[in-house]
Amino acid sequence: EERAVSLVGTILSDRVGLLPQRMAKSRRNPMSVPVREVCVRIETGKILRILSNDLDAPAEEIAALYKRRWAIELFFRWVKQTLKIRHFLGNSENAVRIQIAVALIAYLLLQMAKADQTTVASPLAFARLVRANLMHRRRIDRLLQPTGSPPHSPHQMSLQW
Structure with missing residues (x-):
């Protein structure tokens, strides 16, 4: 089923249909209910095909939800790569x-x-x-310089190796 879309927005098409019964040679399709395909043109000019099982929401809302979800995914990718957080220590x-x-x-x-x-x-x-x-208590501009020996105190015993 083709649904009507606005000509001014970034939504190119809005369709409802069924996925094929078999996805591969021996794999059955787990989705037997109708799904929705919303085609969207993003800022870079690429066309995204978003599949959803929400048949009631407007296509613009589905595209906006996907855009927010993608921003969250990018944030967590940045956190993992830049901040070196591999896993979270707490669940709350x-x-x-x-x-x-x-x-x-x-x-x-x-x-x-x-x-x-x-x-x-x-x-x-x-x-x-x-x-x-x-x-070590050192200035940042002196981190590459080798550390000098600690000051010698005449009151402290020294060992000759």
């Missing part, structure tokens, strides 16, 4: 928010520190250098 919304906030703060502090120095060009190399010197 508060635990996830706190873990993302802490990772964002650490990321921003690292970016600000990298912007202040000029000795290390690569962000990954700088992050590794900071991680290696995290417990």
